[in-house]
Amino acid sequence: MDIRSLKLAYFSPTGTTAAIVEAIAEGLGYDVAEDADITMPQARQEPLHASADELLVVAVPVYGGRIPLLLEPWLRSLQLDGTPVVCVVVFGNRAFEDALIELADIVTGQGGVVLGGAAFIGEHSFSSDKYPVAVARPDADDLRGAEDFGRKVRQALDALADIDEAPKPAIPGDRPYKERTPRGPVDFISVGEECVLCGVCAEQCPVGAIDEADFKSTDPEKCIMCCACIKVCPEHARSAKSGSPVEGFAKWLNGNCAERKEPAYFL
Ligand SMILES: Cc1cc2nc3c(=O)[nH]c(=O)nc-3n(C[C@H](O)[C@H](O)[C@H](O)COP(=O)(O)O)c2cc1C
Structure with a gap:
């Protein structure tokens, strides 16, 4: 399939998701027509559209096993028209649960065709010197994996005559998705x-x-x-803050999610 250009869309407050997207884009090797970093509020005012001869990579961090709630409106404003899409989530070495399938479902609902998905590991947002969790990830191995994943997607696209022939990736996750943890204001x-x-x-x-x-x-x-x-x-x-739920969770993660997890690819 001929892909005219690549569009990137990602939310990345602490930079790990952005690093993964950059490596995937490198492996894909297409010209980047749009680099939509939707981390800041103004960027989430701009809708993104992509046509059938453009590839979209959309990437978000995992929050509570789901996509971040605040991104839903922007994601549901995507204007896709048979656009091939690669969905990516980045999680802090605990679990990504239903985030990837949720992202894939939204993108499909907006007119995208999900070609593949991946879940990568990034340093946990709550990681601290006292309670480190997945420190400095993505590391060189992760970034090599992301670039390789990009290359594999490119090969799959090059071998495809038509998007309708694309095999459906087996994206893991449950429907209905995991309940969001209700939470009040957080002063931490x-x-x-x-x-x-x-x-x-x-x-x-x-x-x-x-x-x-x-x-x-x-x-x-x-x-x-x-x-x-x-x-x-x-x-x-x-x-x-010392004694805050965030510090408590970092302590729990440090004790219970210390073993290195590896990225997962769904093509
Ligand atoms: C509110 C919140 C909830 C999170 N929930 C999860 C989770 O369920 N599983 C997990 O492994 N990591 C979780 N994380 C960690 C982030 O997914 C991870 O650190 C990610 O790399 C952050 O991406 P960013 O660097 O692009 O901001 C959470 C982080 C935050 C801030």
């Missing part, structure tokens, strides 16, 4: 003395939860616990 960010009020945290917050007039204040109603502000702080002034 601690800001230490090191804070110099540079505002990098507010610039990088995907939901505008950090007060522009007082960078030390985070709106618990808006916060999605992505931990981007903690990871980007140049002064290492931000952390999960």
Whole structure:
């Protein structure tokens, strides 16, 4: 099949999903016509459309075994028209559960044809010096795997005469999807003395939860616990409050999800 160009769409508050997408795109080797990083709110105002002779790679982190809830409206605004799509999720070495099938279902509902899927591992958003989880992943092996996956998708597309002939990938997951964990406002960010009020945290917050007039204040109603502000702080002034549920979960993950998991591919 002739693919005119590649479109990329990804949400990546702490950068692991973006790194995987970049490696997959490298392996695919098509010209990139659109690089839709939908991490920031303004980018989620722009709808994306793709035609039957373009390939779309759509990638999101796993939140609670599902796709991040805040992405649903944008994903459901995708305008696809028999567009071949590769669905990718990135999880923090616990489990990806129903996230990949949920993403594939949404994309199919928007007119895409899911050619393949993959689940990669990224450093857990809650990972800290005290409770490290999947630190520095994706690593070189993961990125090689992502590039190889891109090459395999390219080979599969090159061998296809028509999208209708594409074999359906066996994407794992249950329907109905895992229930989302109900949660109220989360107030878990601690800001230490090191804070110099540079505002990098507010610039990088995907939901505008950090007060522009007082960078030390985070709106618990808006916060999605992505931990981007903690990871980007140049002064290492931000952390999960001691005794907070996020710190508790990091401790649990550190104890229970220490064994290295490997990426999974569905083609
Ligand atoms: C609110 C929240 C929920 C998460 N839930 C899961 C999960 O269910 N399973 C898992 O393995 N990782 C989970 N993670 C970890 C992220 O999926 C993982 O760290 C991912 O690499 C983050 O992607 P990013 O770097 O693109 O932001 C969660 C992270 C957050 C912030």
